[in-house]
Amino acid sequence: MAIEQEKFEQLIKQFTLDTDQLKTVADSFRKEMVSGLAREEGASMAMLNSYIGMPKGDEIGDFLALDFGGTNLRVLNIHLTGDCKAEVIKKVARPLVTEEYNLINKDAKADDTFDFIADMVAEAVEGVEDKKFYLGHTFSFPSIQENIYNARLINWTKEFAIPGVEGEVVNDLLKAALERKGVKNVEPNSVINDTVAVLLAAAYQYPDTRIGVIYATGYNACYFESNHKDGAAPSIVNMECGNFDKLALSSCDEELNAKSERPANQHLEKMISGRYMGELLTIAAARLSGKEIADDFTAIDISDMLADDENSTKTLAIMKAKMGFECPECAQKLRELAKAISVRSARLAAAAMVGPIWHIAGDNPIEAQHIAVDGSVFQFMPGVQDTIKAALAELLGAEDAAKISPVLVTGGSGTGAAIAACVASK
Ligand code: BGC
Secondary structure (H helix, E strand, O other), rough: OOOOOHHHHHHHHHOOOOOHHHHHHHHHHHHHHHHHOOOOOOOOOEEEEOOOOOOOOEEEEEEEEEEEOOOOOEEEEEEOOOOEEEEHHHHHHHHOOOOOOOOOOOOOOOOHHHHHHHHHOOOOOOOOOOOOOEEEEEEEEOOOEEOOOOOOOOOOOOOOOOOOOOOEEEHHHHHHHHHHHHOOEEEEEEEEEEEHHHHHHHHHHHOOOOEEEEEEEOOOEEEOOOOOOOOOOOEEEOOOHHHHOOOOHHHHHHHHHHHHHOOOOOHHHHHHOOOHHHHHHHHHHHHHOOOOOOOOOOOOHHHHHOOOOOOHHHHHHHHHHHHHOHHHHHHHHHHHHHHHHHHHHHHHHHHHHHHHHHHHHHOOOOOOOOEEOOOOHHHHHOOOHHHHHHHHHHHHHHHOOOOEEEEEEEOHHHHHHHHHHHHHHH
């Protein structure tokens, strides 16, 4: 099949951000943070107070952690040792979507989803009914909080669409389900976002961490705000920066938006996260080949293409499965498109780190720090971590960039929720 070189080059250009463009993104990001904190109209980042600060490390006891934020749901029984360590005593994990059921789409019923969760909580405490557990809930969707317990879902993201949950206090829905299921010894007492969870957990390992990032199915970040202008106590702010919108969208981005559950929302997330990168490649590949692609590429396909051998063996197999044909020249082009999409994602992720780095430093020099990152894209997509480092140097200069260490912190959703449950129980 013949590939039109011009069309290909235009597509690559759509996914290319030069240094100046990246600097503009980082700069507007920093401004949007201030605008969101001041609750200005039109601010794209919600900048939500989490009502929790950095942990001390002396948190101790057994706590339940519920991780609700992706298609896989987890309930963990975690022992905090009191000296910056967390041990998983029991873990129950189950998908919310299988071929038999879907507990996250428009046809799902909120009570069914929360009953399903309550059953998993019951399983996690099976055999220890005589002991009371506080439960920390890592709920990874934009939620407005009044305190550490009370988080009201603003809107679903990541293509979740369960009716009847937006506007509700999610822990109340969980409590009601626990009551329906007769689980009497578990008390949900806190809610945190997954970015907050990763930051709390990272503080145990790297005390200089002030920024937490999730770079996975979804994309978001939080940071520790020591100087709330409204007089609130120092606390971690969930930026909900997946919704950052001061971005030049390409026509492929526009097409993806139009097909999504919420076309006007989550523009940055749709350019960065694992949930959408594959779809962007589908859109680009369909334009290039002039063929419809029924089965979307995934972020895993992109990773496979990036790690492929010089004969594009894996890419050819993926093409055959998803596009119905294979051709070595097209496979090569597909890999270049996949690379452009993933490099743009990582460069934008770096710009979104630089915003809070600048904000935290203010007029002072940037301090040496770790940035805690969890998520499959950061962990597994070839080249992403190196691209972030290079982009940080482009944006900050080599000297300041050398002070910044983005580091993978896994298991934060569990540990962070246990820490939150412990803090809230005091
Ligand atoms: C949600 C965030 C979450 C992120 C990563 C986004 O879609 O809005 O709350 O932190 O995904 O899970």
